Amino acid sequence: MVDMRKLIVTIIMLVFVLVAVVVFIDASNYVRDNHFCMVCHEKEYDSYNNPGDSLDYAHSHYEVSCAGCHEGHDHVAYTALLTKMMVLDVLGTHPPESKEDTELENIERCLVCHENYKILLADRLLDPHANVSDCGACHSSHTRGMSEETCASCHPVPFRSLEEEGGKHSKKGCEFCHPSHGYIMECVQCHGVFHQGVFVDCKECHSDAHRPADIEFTDVAIERSLCIKCHYNVNVTFNVQPSKHSNLDCIMCHPSHGQKQQCSKCHRPHGEESTQADCFSCHKGHTPRDVKYSGSTPATLCLECHEQTGNKLLDSNTRHAQMECVKCHPNHAQVPSCMDCHGTPHTSTTTDCERCHISAHELWIKD
Numbered sequence: 001m002v003d004m005r006k007l008i009v010t011i012i013m014l015v016f017v018l019v020a021v022v023v024f025i026d027a028s029n030y031v032r033d034n035h036f037c038m039v040c041h042e043k044e045y046d047s048y049n050n051p052g053d054s055l056d057y058a059h060s061h062y063e064v065s066c067a068g069c070h071e072g073h074d075h076v077a078y079t080a081l082l083t084k085m086m087v088l089d090v091l092g093t094h095p096p097e098s099k100e101d102t103e104l105e106n107i108e109r110c111l112v113c114h115e116n117y118k119i120l121l122a123d124r125l126l127d128p129h130a131n132v133s134d135c136g137a138c139h140s141s142h143t144r145g146m147s148e149e150t151c152a153s154c155h156p157v158p159f160r161s162l163e164e165e166g167g168k169h170s171k172k173g174c175e176f177c178h179p180s181h182g183y184i185m186e187c188v189q190c191h192g193v194f195h196q197g198v199f200v201d202c203k204e205c206h207s208d209a210h211r212p213a214d215i216e217f218t219d220v221a222i223e224r225s226l227c228i229k230c231h232y233n234v235n236v237t238f239n240v241q242p243s244k245h246s247n248l249d250c251i252m253c254h255p256s257h258g259q260k261q262q263c264s265k266c267h268r269p270h271g272e273e274s275t276q277a278d279c280f281s282c283h284k285g286h287t288p289r290d291v292k293y294s295g296s297t298p299a300t301l302c303l304e305c306h307e308q309t310g311n312k313l314l315d316s317n318t319r320h321a322q323m324e325c326v327k328c329h330p331n332h333a334q335v336p337s338c339m340d341c342h343g344t345p346h347t348s349t350t351t352d353c354e355r356c357h358i359s360a361h362e363l364w365i366k367d
Contacts, residue, residue: 031082032067039089044142052144064113069141072109110135148174158210165211177209195226205257215257222251234286241287253285260285270304282332291332299325313361320360328360 030036038045048056048066059069071078111117117129138154140146151174152159162170169177177185187202187209199205205215227250228235238246245253253261263269263279270278282293282301293301302325303310313321320328328336338353338360 028079028083031086032065032071032079034066036082036086037066047142047144054144055139055141068113069109073112110139158208161208161210165214167211167213169209169212195229213258222249224250237286241290243287243289245286245288270301293326293332295326295330297324297326309361312359316362 034045034048044056047054048060051057055069067078067082138146138150148159159174162174179185187206191202194202206212208214224235255261260276262276263283264274264276267279278301282291282297284290284292299310306325310325315321328341338357342353
């Protein structure tokens, strides 16, 4: 005959065991649920669920839970750790520090799912993962964005170009045009439709946004109307101070953007040893007739254009011949009055010096 008391005790024990197993399984599932993580990590939970440039939202999009990234290889140990943390929290004790157990500092955690990352990047010219032991160096988990130093570690050439030749783009930084990794902003988003809509593709001239002023002109005809879209002040200058340069196409002197053609390509220099810097010391490309020179400009440069007048001055054998041209002509084409230097040496009423002195370059006295 069955002992009813033993049977009842056995049934009660089985019920307790069953309940304990159910509770344990339920607790194990709960501690692996994202809502359990939210109790202590509310900020990270919000980042995980809201769009942004970080790994948490990317994994959320593909329905990868918090545990899916943080547990690593040992599912049982991770579950036991979180269960312990839950019990301690229920008892009012703060969970122990366990960063080394849960954070993504160990590259092995990422390789649980991404073990084929080297195969995917095998065709890259540069290996961005060479000698990298911490995925979080570039792939931020809960932190939105990344520092520009991090960008430079994988993209040194664009970063250096932006820093040295980026112009106004260099003031914006990487994140302005690349709010998320791999995203390239369209030029029109900031600049609108430029150049009267003649060029549809900005990259026809601006081949690299990291050095936008380094423009390579294509076979497309570059008319002045396009250039003055940005360089309108030059067009105003041509209208106010016209010269033969005003009638030339811009690319005659600027075959590539920012390049200044050598003056000697079209003009005979003043001397065999004259340099481009010597030309610019007196002439400006957009106002070539507005000649400016310093007080130390030698007469030999003037004689290149004013040879006949200069020879007359040298043959006159007067004190004027011993002076540099800029002494009497501080500004190009300026003709001073003799009285500016000599006053009225003969009589206070004599102002017509050329009645006796033929010119300042000859000074011969008439017979």
